[in-house]
Amino acid sequence: MEIYGDEEHPTNKGSFCPKGMLTHFHPTNPNRITEPAMRESLTAPFKKVTWDEAIAFVSGKLSEITATSGKNSIFIHGSETDPFGYIAGSTWFAKNYGLINTPTRFFPRPFTSNGIIKKIFGIPASMLSMNAPRDWCRSQCILLYGCDLASSDPVTFGPILDARDRGATILVIDSRKTVTASKATFSLRVKPGSESVALKGILHFLIRKGMVLEEFLLESTEGFGSLKSELESFPVEAAARECWVDPKDIEHAADLIGRVSPIQVIAGDWNSRRFLTDEDLLLSAAVVCARGSVGIPGGGLNLLNSSPFLWESRLAGNGPETAVSEEEGFFINLEDIGSPGHENVGALICRGNPWARLADGKKTKAALGAIPLIVHLSSYPNETFNQAHVSLPVSSWLECSSLVSTNNGRAIQWQHKVVEPPGSCRSPLQFWADLARASGIGDSFPWKESDGAVDPAKVADFFLMKNPLTEAIRVQHLDPENHPPGGILWPCVDDAELTFEDSRLIKGNVRGRNILFQRNHNFPSSDKRFPTPTGKITFSDSFNTAKAGSCYASKNLYPLMLVTGVLVDMTEEFEYFLADRRSGSNALIVKIHPRLGRLIGVSNGESLTVESDRGAFNAPAWLSDDIDPRTVWCPEGLDPYQPFFSCDSPRALFDLPLSKSSSRPFALVTVYKTYADREATKELITRFVEDLESLMP
Amino acid sequence: MKVLYVSKNFRRCEADLEKDNPAELVLMVDLDRCISCGACEIACQAEHAAGIGEPAPYRPVGVKVGKNRTAKPLLNMPLSCRHCDSPCEYYSQYNFWSICPLGKEHKPGKASCDACVNRLEKGFMPACATRCTMKCLYFGHAKDVAFALNEKRLREMGDIEIGG
Numbered sequence A: 001m002e003i004y005g006d007e008e009h010p011t012n013k014g015s016f017c018p019k020g021m022l023t024h025f026h027p028t029n030p031n032r033i034t035e036p037a038m039r040e041s042l043t044a045p046f047k048k049v050t051w052d053e054a055i056a057f058v059s060g061k062l063s064e065i066t067a068t069s070g071k072n073s074i075f076i077h078g079s080e081t082d083p084f085g086y087i088a089g090s091t092w093f094a095k096n097y098g099l100i101n102t103p104t105r106f107f108p109r110p111f112t113s114n115g116i117i118k119k120i121f122g123i124p125a126s127m128l129s130m131n132a133p134r135d136w137c138r139s140q141c142i143l144l145y146g147c148d149l150a151s152s153d154p155v156t157f158g159p160i161l162d163a164r165d166r167g168a169t170i171l172v173i174d175s176r177k178t179v180t181a182s183k184a185t186f187s188l189r190v191k192p193g194s195e196s197v198a199l200k201g202i203l204h205f206l207i208r209k210g211m212v213l214e215e216f217l218l219e220s221t222e223g224f225g226s227l228k229s230e231l232e233s234f235p236v237e238a239a240a241r242e243c244w245v246d247p248k249d250i251e252h253a254a255d256l257i258g259r260v261s262p263i264q265v266i267a268g269d270w271n272s273r274r275f276l277t278d279e280d281l282l283l284s285a286a287v288v289c290a291r292g293s294v295g296i297p298g299g300g301l302n303l304l305n306s307s308p309f310l311w312e313s314r315l316a317g318n319g320p321e322t323a324v325s326e327e328e329g330f331f332i333n334l335e336d337i338g339s340p341g342h343e344n345v346g347a348l349i350c351r352g353n354p355w356a357r358l359a360d361g362k363k364t365k366a367a368l369g370a371i372p373l374i375v376h377l378s379s380y381p382n383e384t385f386n387q388a389h390v391s392l393p394v395s396s397w398l399e400c401s402s403l404v405s406t407n408n409g410r411a412i413q414w415q416h417k418v419v420e421p422p423g424s425c426r427s428p429l430q431f432w433a434d435l436a437r438a439s440g441i442g443d444s445f446p447w448k449e450s451d452g453a454v455d456p457a458k459v460a461d462f463f464l465m466k467n468p469l470t471e472a473i474r475v476q477h478l479d480p481e482n483h484p485p486g487g488i489l490w491p492c493v494d495d496a497e498l499t500f501e502d503s504r505l506i507k508g509n510v511r512g513r514n515i516l517f518q519r520n521h522n523f524p525s526s527d528k529r530f531p532t533p534t535g536k537i538t539f540s541d542s543f544n545t546a547k548a549g550s551c552y553a554s555k556n557l558y559p560l561m562l563v564t565g566v567l568v569d570m571t572e573e574f575e576y577f578l579a580d581r582r583s584g585s586n587a588l589i590v591k592i593h594p595r596l597g598r599l600i601g602v603s604n605g606e607s608l609t610v611e612s613d614r615g616a617f618n619a620p621a622w623l624s625d626d627i628d629p630r631t632v633w634c635p636e637g638l639d640p641y642q643p644f645f646s647c648d649s650p651r652a653l654f655d656l657p658l659s660k661s662s663s664r665p666f667a668l669v670t671v672y673k674t675y676a677d678r679e680a681t682k683e684l685i686t687r688f689v690e691d692l693e694s695l696m697p
Numbered sequence B: 001m002k003v004l005y006v007s008k009n010f011r012r013c014e015a016d017l018e019k020d021n022p023a024e025l026v027l028m029v030d031l032d033r034c035i036s037c038g039a040c041e042i043a044c045q046a047e048h049a050a051g052i053g054e055p056a057p058y059r060p061v062g063v064k065v066g067k068n069r070t071a072k073p074l075l076n077m078p079l080s081c082r083h084c085d086s087p088c089e090y091y092s093q094y095n096f097w098s099i100c101p102l103g104k105e106h107k108p109g110k111a112s113c114d115a116c117v118n119r120l121e122k123g124f125m126p127a128c129a130t131r132c133t134m135k136c137l138y139f140g141h142a143k144d145v146a147f148a149l150n151e152k153r154l155r156e157m158g159d160i161e162i163g164g
Helices: A018-025 A051-069 A084-097 A116-121 A133-138 A154-165 A195-208 A214-220 A224-232 A236-242 A247-259 A278-290 A361-369 A428-438 A456-466 A550-554 A572-577 A594-600 A675-694 B039-048 B117-121 B127-131 B142-156
Strands: A074-076 A141-145 A169-174 A186-189 A263-267 A300-302 A347-351 A373-378 A390-393 A402-404 A411-415 A500-502 A507-511 A560-565 A590-592 A607-612 A615-623 A631-635 A667-672 B002-006 B025-030 B062-065 B075-079 B137-141
Touching: A018 A572, A018 B039, A051 A074, A051 A347, A051 A373, A051 A390, A051 A428, A074 A084, A084 A402, A084 A428, A084 A456, A116 A278, A133 A154, A133 A507, A141 A154, A141 A247, A141 A278, A154 A169, A154 B142, A169 A195, A169 A247, A186 A247, A195 A224, A195 A236, A195 A247, A195 A278, A214 A278, A224 A278, A236 A247, A263 A278, A278 A300, A402 A456, A590 A594, A590 A607, A594 A615, A594 A667, A594 A675, A607 A675, A667 A675, B002 B142, B025 B142, B039 B127, B127 B137, B137 B142
Parallel strands: A074 A347, A141 A169, A141 A263, A169 A186, A263 A300, A347 A373, A373 A390, A560 A631, A590 A615, B002 B025
Antiparallel strands: A402 A411, A500 A507, A560 A667, A590 A631, A607 A615, A607 A667, B025 B137, B062 B075
16 A cells, blocks of 8 residues: 555645655554453453444443443543544534533633633634635745644645745744744744743734734724733833843844734644643734734634534534533543542543643542543554553544544545554444444434444534534535545535635635635624624733743742653654664653753763652753753653653643643753752752843843 | 755855756755655655565665764754765764765665666656655756756745736
């Protein structure tokens, strides 16, 4: 089997990321889990069973747990980037089984229907993608805010480089020195967690220099005035001091934004979006509005991984207007399980590898280990698989037809099954349908064939029809065999929108409406351009003026800041096929500044311990002067159970996410060479950091 | 085969492909677009691997430069054998740019880049140029690559409107 890109596809133009290029090895990968397995306890070895036995066991256990601890003790974990089949199936199963703990409860809070973007633009942040990637080359300036697209979404980074090659300015604000930043026209490397402070400085400069498009603000926004007066009391110098940069750099960045129009802001990637706070989103929206770049080609605020589906637990209508606003306390983190309020956990169903990204590793994993039943939909023997009681093998994207609804291009696409799944692997949808049948609610799955198999096209049509933003789209319109590649852009509520857009301003190369919130176009199922109560972009909330660092209480104990990032060439699942790469070049490594290295006597490649009050791990040091001496950088996404590159996840050192805010993007740590000189090193580093800070203007 | 690295950050850019031997093949690497993802390396390996799980008979194109294989690389850029006149024994640790990407690991029995002759015969581009994530590898005869290079230089000038 071979894999080739479709050169006519508007987003990727036939290119892959390294991982994508290897996905055709999924069916033949010897590491792949292809048979269902079960075990009595976490210490016992797995025993092979048949698919039906495993399903019968899970459904029996679920009814047992329902009888003893109630349905509210059953949790289905999911993330917003999970495949359509898993989320659609689980949400529908939960609705019919009477579960309230759907994957939606685990989605990041600012992105859902009571987040700040919903108040500003009238649609939730999970739907906010104003222009499609092929329109990005019309931008004059693209601000990449807290995202490392070159590593996390290389294919989406292509259109950004195309825009740069056509003369657009690329600006990056990030706490890490990333590959993305190295390709940018100008980049600000700020203190971890203070990206929003830099944005405040930029907005202050724009307002002071009169680089704000008053005409647009008057016509299309409301409440920007109060935001403006708040920002006026936030001088560039104060912002610069707080985020470790030169005031001139903030002014230069603001100047680059203020000189051109349209501008575009891209905030967060699939990995870093869970660190975005309401404040980040509010300020990003304010920058876009200040330059009047909403609803025009080349302008907008794009939050990647957008999806038209909200997966509201009640699935009532499932659109922006009818969305049920979820009460406070609805959202939980996987780390919260076992904590007060969520002690009663009987079962957890999950997929992927959430264990490798758990904050406060030791404690959280101990709490999760006490759950009586963990069901894992497995592909590879990762850490989550090793913590499960029941493992059911699921097919990869090559092995089942599916709707592709979550992507960076605001498009709905369809992909066909290419090969038969290996062994007993079945699609995630089939898992939910089988579990429903075994639990006696099989009849509520209207897309099931008489022989129990699930028709993925019927499922897709069912959910597309239910969603007021995709009413006009059907699977038959999406089939890439008979239709142009690239899918259809949503919102699409009218049959007339199923074709290419062709107007004086916009010539689309993806079917559907390219620009969201166009002038003289009402938002679907609304009689206004913006579906807010006022019909305008509404800035009703003031930003949180509390400083980013209430965490400084423990600063003396842990003087350094640990930030993490993903690696573009992280192909750990396929290392079997890449014999020559097994030299360990991708394994966990700690990047520190050479000055810090000299201070604690560590040279390149020497073992170093990183410690926080949550735990510690060992890794070889990598001395590099492209990070701030006060920070430490680690790649994330590894886990100790990977057959290749096994090591502890650095996320285990992070603090628990607070229940009412986003996770913090850094952890306070200290580093040392041997345990014997731990205290002495800590003192040295504390003094070193204090010296650096006293040198700041 | 000649390998040509281009970037607008290079101080000297004097590649004049017009004067070169028109029959010679050129692999052009646009370093302004390269994100060192390693797709070229994987493509090379997959192309030349004897079978699944077998080590590649070729030392593949590498994107990492560095003397120490265990530490992180000093520099990331796509490199391949340039079939230069100076053989690898002249590897010098003092002159960075003369380090052969095959470096010390080069074994006499192992072949180096063959410009994917098997693919060229079938009318395909080399594996690395086909599979590059960021489309920064161009391959062809000198005059075709010169076209791509001129196009890149024009793009850097921005949009130009003529007439009207």
